[in-house]
Amino acid sequence: MTRIDAWTWAVRLYKSRSVASAAVKAGHVRVNDERAKPATSVHVGDVVRIRAEGYEKVFEVVQLLDKRVGAPLARAAYVDHSPPPPPKDEFFGAFGVRDRGAGRPTKRDRREMDDLRGRR
Structure with a gap:
């Protein structure tokens, strides 16, 4: 079980944990099509939608991470289903x-x- 703000930061979708938490609080992050709070739990197989830069990015959780890891390991923790910008x-x-x-x-x-x- 991992918090959504920690997971989005750990897989390098946001630069810092505080930025990730602020984005979740602002309603820019949805988990399984429901608006998330920073403490919302993420499980393997969940679909995370992030509204950023004028369009939506869609990620499927493959691996749970609590700590920030290197870029190759971070990319292995999710599958990007985002439409092209x-x-x-x-x-x-x-x-x-x-x-x-x-x-x-x-x-x-x-x-x-x-x-x-x-x-x-």
Whole structure:
């Protein structure tokens, strides 16, 4: 039996235990399609869903870990069932990309970009 915050940290899904715990508290982690608390137990065969970077990552627990281990051992502790991330141009295309070498945006350019982003 292992806590979800400790397991996600041990298999290197988060950089620190406190970041893992904060993500679980914020509702970004689900275990078997149920919202998890930091002390939620994880068992072999459970499906862990993590919402990060604008899309969802899906992992199946293969091995329980309490302590942080090296990257090759960490990757062996889960099976990644995540769909491929969306293409960058699809993800960032709506934000108005400037041409390379166009220089610093003018005040007018900045206002147009803010209008595109819905900030004004």
